[in-house]
Amino acid sequence: MAWTCINCEASNDYHASTCEVCGMERYFSISEVNDLLKMQELDPSELKKIQTNFKRASTENKNLRQKNKELAQHIHDLEQFKEKHNPKIQQFENQIKHLHQWNLRWKTIIALGGITLLFFILAKITITIQF
């Protein structure tokens, strides 16, 4: 089924979208458009499939929103818990810091003590050798 160009009246191939002579775009009459739309109508089984997929996606979406809500609640609870126990956490952290400081001091003292002890031992050895 050929179509006739409305510009130059050339007869064109059915599958061409522009006129082969002047390049004018194909003109469709309203009845042709309706015929094309009818041809492209989905068959009922295809429509059913799409509806099923849509329903499934909707359910999935609903479930995810529910989960999201629960997680948000959980986060909120955790934040409240943290807020409530924050002074205690702070206190523990301070204690740990304090212990670290003392740990460092003790290490220094022990190291110095060791050096002093070593010094005395060496001194004694020297003394023993001298006498």
Ligand SMILES: [Zn+2]
């Ligand atoms: Zn033409």
